[in-house]
Amino acid sequence: MNAPDSIALLRTQSLTGLVQEALEQQIVAGDLKPGDPLREGAIATAMGISRGPVREAFRMLEARGLVDFAKNCGVQVRKLDGEQAAQIYQVRIPLEALIGELAAQHSPAETDRVLSPLMAQMKQLVKQEDVAAYAGLNLEFHDALARLTGNVALHDTYRRLVIQLKLFRTHTFKHAPETIRASLAEHTAIYQAVVTQDSQMASRLLREHAEDSLRRLRIALSSSAV
Numbered sequence: 001m002n003a004p005d006s007i008a009l010l011r012t013q014s015l016t017g018l019v020q021e022a023l024e025q026q027i028v029a030g031d032l033k034p035g036d037p038l039r040e041g042a043i044a045t046a047m048g049i050s051r052g053p054v055r056e057a058f059r060m061l062e063a064r065g066l067v068d069f070a071k072n073c074g075v076q077v078r079k080l081d082g083e084q085a086a087q088i089y090q091v092r093i094p095l096e097a098l099i100g101e102l103a104a105q106h107s108p109a110e111t112d113r114v115l116s117p118l119m120a121q122m123k124q125l126v127k128q129e130d131v132a133a134y135a136g137l138n139l140e141f142h143d144a145l146a147r148l149t150g151n152v153a154l155h156d157t158y159r160r161l162v163i164q165l166k167l168f169r170t171h172t173f174k175h176a177p178e179t180i181r182a183s184l185a186e187h188t189a190i191y192q193a194v195v196t197q198d199s200q201m202a203s204r205l206l207r208e209h210a211e212d213s214l215r216r217l218r219i220a221l222s223s224s225a226v
Contacts, residue, residue, distance in 0.1 A: 015049055019057035022047075027066055027077060027166060034079040034167050038067060065164045080167035082221040089214040092161050096142075096210040099158065100202035102149035104194045112195050114144050119191050126184045129177040141187060145194065145206075186212075 023043075026032040038058065044051045058075050061067040068078045080088075103111065118141045125134040139162065146158040186209050193202035 015053035016056040016060065019043070019047065019049070019053050020060045023057060023061060024064070024066065024163065028163055030166070032077050034077050036077045037073070038075040038077065040075070064160055066167070078164075078167050080164065082168070082217070085165060085168040086214060086217055086221070088161050088164055089210065089217060092158075093207055093210040093214065095154070095158055095161070097203045097207040098154065099142075099146050099149055100190070100194065100204070100206035101199045102151060102154070103145045104197050104199040104202040106148045106150065106194075108195050108197060111148055114148060115141070115191050115194070118144060119188065122184055122187060126180050129180075131177060131180060134180045134183075138183065138187070145190075148194075 023032065023038070032038070040051050040054050040058070044054045047054075058067060058069075062069060066078055067075050069075055118137060122134060122137050122141070125137065142162070143155075143159065146155040149155065186205070190202060190205045190209065193205055
C-alpha cells in the first residue's frame, strides 16, 4: 500500500470513529430513540462526508448492540425489550462488584477529587427534587467509578452495557422524588467505602445496588404485564 492509500484509509477510519461517536452520543442523550431510522445519505450530507464512513459506523454501532439492520427497513436504533434489559442487568451485577473492588484500590485523594463534586451535586438535586438531573448524575457517578478502576477494558464493557440499557424505555421504571433520597443514601455509602479503600464493602454495596435495580425492573415488568 502506497502513502496516499494509507492516508486515505486512515482518514476513512477516523471519520468512521467520529460518526460512530456522534451517533452514540445522540442515542445516550435520547435525541435518537429506539426504533428511529438512521438514513445513511442524510447523515453523510449533514456531516459533509461520503457514505462510506457512515456505513462503517453503522456496523460499529451494530457490534455495540445499539442498532439493527432490519430487512426492507434499513438501519434503525435498536429496541430493547424488558427481558433483554434484565439479561443485561444480570451481566452488570458482577461487573459492578468488580468495579467496587478495584475502584477502592485507587488513590483515596484522587478518588475523593473525582467523586466528591458529584456527591455534592447529587445532594443538592435531591433537595430540589430534580429527578431528571439526578438521574444524569447517577450515570456520571457510576461511570466515574468504572474509570477509577484503571481498567480500560472493564470501563468499555461497562459503558456498552449502560448505553444498551438506554434503549429500554418504560415509564414504570424511573426514579421518583422519594426514590432518589434512598438512592443518595446508597451512593453515599458506596462513596465512603471506596474513599476509605474498603474493597469488600465497596464490592458488596455496588452488587446490592445493581441487584436492587434488577428487582425494580422485574417489578415494573410484572406490573406492566397485568
